[in-house]
Amino acid sequence: MSDLVTAAPQDTTTATYVFAVSRTVDPSVLAGLPGMEEGAPVHVLPCGRLTAVVQAVTAAHFTEEAWQARLSDPAELERCARAHHAVVSAAATCGPTVPLPLATLYRGDSRVRQAMADEADRFTSVLDRIAGxxxxxxxxxxxxxxxxxxxxxxxxxxxxxxxxxxxxxxxxxxxxxxxxxxxxxxxxxxxxxxxxxxxxxxxxxxxxxxxxxxxxxxxxxxxxxxxxxxxxxxxxxxxxxxxxxxxxxxxxxxxxxxxxxxxxxx
Amino acid sequence: MTTRQPVPWDNPEPLTGPIGVPLVDLLDRVMATGVVISGDLIIAIADVPLIRLSLHALLSSVSERVPAPWADGGPL
Structure with a gap:
């Protein structure tokens, strides 16, 4: 057990991957989706009048270098694209949904909330535009x-x-x-x-x-x-x-x- | 071949089922668009505009396999 504790402690830092933004998302539609990596579940993050669909991921696995490698590997690129799409599509079953681009990451949930608050008007107008x-x-x-x-x-x-x-x-x-x-x-x-x-x-x-x-x-x-x-x-x-x-x-x-x-x- | 009718993909619930979605069409969508929040907010762990760097890397690295799915006048 002791080597588990000492193994690379800096790697435990998490980042928040954001898949999509909606007004409301029923958390049950996200159940069982693998998201970007195994570990934390894909979940909803309420952000004022908006809801972000997010997942906590291991920061060290989503650095710039990691993305460069990931995007250069056709199989891994496909896995990520499909995983991202699966979450976006699931969220969209609950209503108008703005998909975010692949690789949208923040340092943590509070950073996501801040970004959502800053961009709330634009998200709202896009959600209105694509509704139905x-x-x-x-x-x-x-x-x-x-x-x-x-x-x-x-x-x-x-x-x-x-x-x-x-x-x-x-x-x-x-x-x-x-x-x-x-x-x-x-x-x-x-x-x-x-x-x-x-x-x-x-x-x-x-x-x-x-x-x-x-x-x-x-x-x-x-x-x-x-x-x-x-x-x-x-x-x-x-x-x-x-x-x-x-x-x-x-x-x-x-x-x-x-x-x-x-x-x-x- | 000329009489073949266009058909949407064969999926009972297309919005929920990513299986069978052509990868190249998917990449057209997950990579090139959805830029609602500005580039500096799509940040990396180190507060750099990761997405743009990554896309450039992608463009050069997989262009043989997935020839340029990005619009000339697209968000890039």
């Missing part, structure tokens, strides 16, 4: 390129008297078609975004994902988030279905999300 709304993600992909080899526009006889020229022509044709498809896809993305903006209370363009993240060999031309009224999933699905048919682009939707993308600014 959820976020949907919409991603648009360029229509897939026609499969099989490109048609040989140059013709067979040119192989004899101008193979080089034919090659260049073929190359040029290929490039033009690719360029054309890309232009079409960007137009489709704009059309989809314009229609969805009409439908949504607010919208935000995110940076499109590269091919490795989006999977398969397809080009993402729109990555956007829309704040829409709760319960309008069927309408949104129908609308994106129509847009897909009309534009020929591939559309993926995800949601409903807690309105992560609409709590910034004021």
């Amino acid at each position: 709304h959820v976020e949907w993600g919409v991603k648009v992909y360029a229509a897939p390129a026609p499969s099989g080899p490109e048609p040989d526009v140059a013709g067979a006889d040119t192989a004899v008297k101008g193979a080089g020229l034919a090659y260049l022509n073929r190359k040029r044709g290929l490039q033009q078609r690719r360029h054309h498809r890309h232009e079409e896809a960007l137009r489709a993305a704009e059309a989809v975004d314009a229609e969805l903006r009409e439908f949504a209370a607010a919208s935000r363009r995110l940076r499109p994902h590269g091919q490795e993240a989006s999977g398969r060999r397809r080009v993402q031309v729109l990555n956007a988030a829309y704040l829409v009224a709760e319960g309008s999933a069927a309408e949104l699905t129908e609308l994106t279905g129509l847009l897909e048919a009309r534009t020929g682009a591939e559309i993926e939707i995800s949601g409903p999300w807690v309105p992560y993308s609409f709590v910034g600014g004021a």
